[in-house]
Amino acid sequence: MGPMGDMTEPRWLTDEEHHVWRAYLHATTLLEDHLDRQLQRDAGMPHVYYGLLVQLSQAPRRRMRMTELAKDAKITRSRLSHAVARLEKNGWVRRENCPSDKRGQFARLTDEGMEVLRRNAPGHVAAVRQALFDRLSAEQVKQLGEIMRVMAEGLEPAGPDADLPWLR
Amino acid sequence: MGPMGDMTEPRWLTDEEHHVWRAYLHATTLLEDHLDRQLQRDAGMPHVYYGLLVQLSQAPRRRMRMTELAKDAKITRSRLSHAVARLEKNGWVRRENCPSDKRGQFARLTDEGMEVLRRNAPGHVAAVRQALFDRLSAEQVKQLGEIMRVMAEGLEPAGPDADLPWLR
DNA sequence: CCCATTTAGTTCAACTTTCAAGAATGAGTC
DNA sequence: GACTCATTCTTGAAAGTTGAACTAAATGGG
Numbered sequence: 001m002g003p004m005g006d007m008t009e010p011r012w013l014t015d016e017e018h019h020v021w022r023a024y025l026h027a028t029t030l031l032e033d034h035l036d037r038q039l040q041r042d043a044g045m046p047h048v049y050y051g052l053l054v055q056l057s058q059a060p061r062r063r064m065r066m067t068e069l070a071k072d073a074k075i076t077r078s079r080l081s082h083a084v085a086r087l088e089k090n091g092w093v094r095r096e097n098c099p100s101d102k103r104g105q106f107a108r109l110t111d112e113g114m115e116v117l118r119r120n121a122p123g124h125v126a127a128v129r130q131a132l133f134d135r136l137s138a139e140q141v142k143q144l145g146e147i148m149r150v151m152a153e154g155l156e157p158a159g160p161d162a163d164l165p166w167l168r
Numbered sequence: 169m170g171p172m173g174d175m176t177e178p179r180w181l182t183d184e185e186h187h188v189w190r191a192y193l194h195a196t197t198l199l200e201d202h203l204d205r206q207l208q209r210d211a212g213m214p215h216v217y218y219g220l221l222v223q224l225s226q227a228p229r230r231r232m233r234m235t236e237l238a239k240d241a242k243i244t245r246s247r248l249s250h251a252v253a254r255l256e257k258n259g260w261v262r263r264e265n266c267p268s269d270k271r272g273q274f275a276r277l278t279d280e281g282m283e284v285l286r287r288n289a290p291g292h293v294a295a296v297r298q299a300l301f302d303r304l305s306a307e308q309v310k311q312l313g314e315i316m317r318v319m320a321e322g323l324e325p326a327g328p329d330a331d332l333p334w335l336r
Numbered sequence: 337c338c339c340a341t342t343t344a345g346t347t348c349a350a351c352t353t354t355c356a357a358g359a360a361t362g363a364g365t366c
Numbered sequence: 367g368a369c370t371c372a373t374t375c376t377t378g379a380a381a382g383t384t385g386a387a388c389t390a391a392a393t394g395g396g
Binding site: 016017024031131132133136143145 | 303
């Protein structure tokens with residue numbers, strides 16, 4: 001802490017930082033909105049839900065424990081419970097009991113869910129491409145990757161008393 | 169369209185693109201979550217609402233027309249209506265009629281709202297710094313700015329038949 | 337074995353966001 | 367002026383999210 005304690009003037013953002021921050025907020029907001037809309041229209045679900053199906057499709061037996069899935073998707077378990085309930089109603093996911101831990105649940109991607117994914121993957125990839133990868137140079141893609149990696153690292157302290165979403 | 173019409177195999181993401189995309193989703197999700205939590209705890213409102221107050225605080229007479237504010241914040245007018253209603257209940261914003269257009273409304277930041285902003289700005293800036301600017305090199309900050317600028321440009325077609333959030 | 341504690345997951349109530357109308361005013365045209 | 371259409375903003379219901387409380391099962395001492 002500085003010599004003036006809590007009275008120290010905070011380090012405000014420089015002009016450049018301020019502009020970058022605004023650009024960040026605008027770009028990320030617009031993109032998430034765009035993808036949400038595209039998927040809601042074509043696949044009948046928001047982007048986060050689609051992401052859950054993708055995760056499941058890549059898991060060993062197309063199934064994952066709830067907490068593991070929440071952790072990978074960076075969402076709370078509560079949110080996941082609701083999401084899976086909805087996806088189950090759609091017939092795209094099925095819950096299964098975990099034999100080795102009776103508290104546990106698996107979420108498994110059904111064939112129907114797999115099919116939804118197949119049908120919508122091209123459109124989704126196209127949307128991501130069009131918004132991001134087709135507009136950035138190879139250099140910029142590399143830079144973006146590194147920047148995002150640094151950011152995520154800072155927000156996932158992994159420390160013993162960290163406040164991670166999937167534990168809340 | 170390719171020579172095979174709709175049957176053309178879509179251009180999937182390369183391995184690198186895929187990793188960058190995942191990193192992007194994780195980092196942006198974690199950051200938004202982090203800021204939401206920080207502001208909800210300290211200021212009693214989500215990040216988007218805080219952003220609205222900031223916009224108002226920088227506007228000429230600390231007031232803006234609803235549509236203009238929605239446009240700057242990249243949200244729908246409906247969402248803004250609800251948000252302003254909530255902020256008004258808190259006493260942080262007041263609605264005023266527009267004399268030149270009887271359909272119009274101004275949202276004005278109250279003194280109380282200004283005070284909330286003053287109290288919470290340091291904490292908010294610190295959170296942004298800690299997550300972003302203190303972790304990136306000057307070079308990376310510049311790169312991030314340019315990348316976000318390109319992204320936003322692509323998502324705000326400004327074309328005549330564009331689907332812009334603040335018009336929905 | 338018993339108890340306290342931790343972990344997995346769900347549920348409830350409060351809140352936010354979206355979508356589809358709808359009310360009111362403005363603007364252009366004949 | 368009357369008609370039509372566009373614009374501004376709001377509303378209400380449905381969908382999604384959050385944080386806290388809760389159930390049930392596992393874990394780890396005594």
